[in-house]
Amino acid sequence: MKEGNFMKTWKKVGLGTVTIASVALLAACGSSSSSSSEKGRAPQLAIPTDISTLDSTMATDTYSNIFIGNTEEGATRVAANGKAEPALAESVESSSDGLTYTIKLRSGLKWSNGDALTAKDFVYAWQRAVNPATGSQYAYLLANIKGANEIMAGKAAPSTLGVEKVSDTELKVTLTQPTPYFEYLLAESVYYPLNQTFVEKYGKSYGTSSEKTLYSGPFVFKGKGWTGTNESFELVKNDNYYDKKNVKSDEISYQVVKKPETAVQLFKQGKLDQASLGTPDLYNANKGYTKNAKLVDLKEATTDYIQYNQTGKGTSSAVAAKALQNKNIRTALNLATDRATIVAQTTAGSKVATGLTPAGMARTSDGTDFAEYAKQPYTYDATKAKEYWEKGLKEIGETKVTLTYETDADSVTAKQMADFLQTSLSKALPGLTINEKIVPFQQRLKDSQNHQFDMVNTLWGGDYAEPSTFLALFTEGSGYNDGGFVNKAYQAAMTKASTLPNVTNDDARNADYKDAEQALYDEASINPIYFRTTPALRNPNMVGLAFHGTGLSYDLKSVYIK
Template identity: 60%
Template sequence: MKKEKIVALSLISLASVALLAACGSKSATQKNIQFSIPTDIDTLDSTIVTDQYSYDVIGNVEEGATRVNPKGDAALALAKSIKVSPDGLTYTITLKPNLKWSNGDKLTAKDFVYSWQRAVNPKTGSEYAYLMGAVANANDITAGKKSVDTLGIKANSATQFTVTLAQPTPYFKFLLSEPVYYPLDQKVVEKYGKQFGTTSDKMVYDGPFEFKSTKSWTGTNKTFSIYANPDYYDKSAVKSKEIDFQVISNANTGAQLYKQKKLDFTLLPTTDLIEANKGEKGFTVFKQARTDYIEYNQSGKNASSADAQKALANQDIREALNLATNRKAIIQTALPDSTPATSFTPVGMSKTSSGEDFADYAKQDYTYDAAKAKELWEKGLKETGLSKVTLSLEAATDLAASKVTANYLQTSYESTLPGLTINLKLVPFQQRLKDAQNGTFDMVLSGWGGDYAEPSTFLQLFTAGQSYNDGKFSSKTYDSAFKAATTTPDVLSQAKTDADYKTLEDTLYKGSYINPVDFQANPALMNPDVKGLQFHSTGLAYDLKTAYLK
């Protein structure tokens, strides 16, 4: 394992910033932080969580061996020490002593073994099991080729376990901070079965905060609270006794509640709200490592019609749609402070061996060209024997920016591409996730936020058979380049790895397999009296462990 690569990853990983660093110990007695999220959370089960908003809650009530700190490093959390073998394949993880779950159960190495085996078990259906692919035999287990007990993790004692990797993975300590790598209390999971994590009382917690019976999450309620966990090993660092959450899907309502001092944090997802609040005290812009993009159903099934399936299987038609996407206009209309996407991997997340931003190094020619789009569209229609086609475009109606973007695209596509009709399908965010996962769409406006600061967190999504490859396209060139970047001995040469990753971006662009729209920014209003909140561009976006109201 090359030392310079480890250092580089350590310096840039999860480019995060500690906002208004915590100070003072009396803050916990002050008014509770009132924190809003735009959609309902879906689960508290760290193994099956898929959306950012559920993750924002889970990451504050649960924890793994590592936790990303204010400097952006994967710092020790439940782990007391992590020793890595010279070849980078073996990790010996020793836990802190006397760890407990919120129900009083001891937290041991076996809880990690159980959780990781549960994650890769095909019966669990974890869509984030792919993140376990770094661990030996994980991919074969998820494919049903090996039993779960062959996974490369073994408990040596109550406080120590050994992990064997499939290949050297320089960012593995960051993976340990991800929910799918969190431990689980087997007794509690088996007690509740399929109901585990569906409400806050069907859970136990090991993080800075916990749920209680008061102000709990019932699975559907719009307001709930988390409380400082008295059994947390680092409880002295937790500055708030209670943090209150509100689900506010109407962004205008959120802004008004902020101005009435009834909210301390709310997102501003629309142009009008951003312009109206730029002078407001507490206006800020959070730069996430996140890309919004359009996926095309290339599976050959579940599309809205046979004509839609035929059209989206045609590369010229997909390229025409990409060229007809006016990214600058979309940002002006719906996504101020975001930037037009020039690759799938976003800017500001990771650097190449030469120190260049990877997104700049792998930049593609995603441009708006209405004339060429029309030309390719007509060529594609001729090739498919179609004279006109109707395509559905699905987006989340409870995410204001997505709704506005979809409306803009409907008008723009229909005016640019003759014979095209766009039927908008506006559904709640959770339904959009389900439809994408089930492949029941023609085109869907999706988004992906990085889990760690390395291109594979984005580019592994589109390997053949990957659960997040919703469009179900397959490219041997893509799969070969990804394998070369992540599993061959050359993985220890970052320059070679950079080149392989760039091949992946080239392949996505040349095949028009997806349509990157923007690198997302999140304008928000945050009470200047909120101190110690840590924002991370990847992984857990809003870490509330040290947050408090001054």
């Protein structure tokens, strides 16, 4: 997940068989003797930036989704073992041809305000998501439901979507093609039910605060909760949740801590139960800290990459627009990127990217990590970079180019990476000047969505453990192609992967995905930097915190202080 804008034209994206490989239950094993001040208290956690929205149809970022995924729920929920299991649904059954799903809901489901939660709430939510007027960026995850693409293209009414209420507790879903991982999609927030009366009561302000949101999941916000601007709030157990007996904590405390150094200090003061060590300095200074601490590795299915604005507009200058539309200049920038040094100097435990799809997320039929199977020769070669650069400058009729590099002010790693690139790229490519534009996370998202940048640093975390959660980002009509590039070979490969017969053949589909990775490399469409792993200090008395590399990053249902 985590960013982008809605596009008014859509292309059906097929996504293949899922293989969960990057989900771990991070239940630390500490001493069995807990102090009376620890036992039973609320876990204390933090996020590094503000919540954007609680609207499950509209959310696009990881941090908002943590709260949406723990206060709301779908037909299924991905368990700590990585499998999609029934949640609000009692059962999910597929027809023999894989085109029809019957979802039977649990009886007696309720919203947090006591209203009955029924099949019509799913129908309404899904129709709302694919309605172009809504502007849901994640609507593409419903693309394989019959009629979705026509609706998203404005060619059909939302009511024609292939989902119908059979009864208050039963839904029938019709797909356009087999989707073997459909039960995993049902766990995505865009598939969560919505109470139509409540949503329409607040209209566009729905989800802008906790009081303007209705809940179906394990937790609700305490009191006024999140007001839209505050940076500390508590979650409490939802008394109307069907499985409340298995929610381990009565309350969970959260705060926004934007500086990782501050988070580490709060951890050492006993005011946080986990703190990330995402920079080399933080990691080296604290990796040996053992006082009420355990070091864990959060292996994320996340890729950091740079997008180039190839739309011809929205750039800092006409020269910048012309330069970034030139393949040789983009190739030069990719070759001049010293990824190994970036990883060593700005991250702790991450790996150099060899493509868009991260390592450790999905495997081929013979067990090979897909990232290894499809890796591309993204290398650092200053000599070749200069050759391509000079050739590109000649083609665009310029001797100097100034480009602006945009990234997050909320991330120390992002700022350090910007400083390194500003110096190293200018040194490797004579005539290039890099200006930094360091903005808050939300501003970076907005600029990316509106194509208002030259080069922008982007991180994408997978939504399900299958390569298309990354490789479908730039397909025709996708809302995530912030650089606006057109790559015919890439599009052709993804079209083959998403249609019969390849969509149901793992080997054929993976071969198509590999072709897509190669096409992105050949055209220097993007610049992958690293696959992210984040070490963290954790209170060993905090147990049951499920961390998922894809989808909902933290599942709080089972976490508690022992």
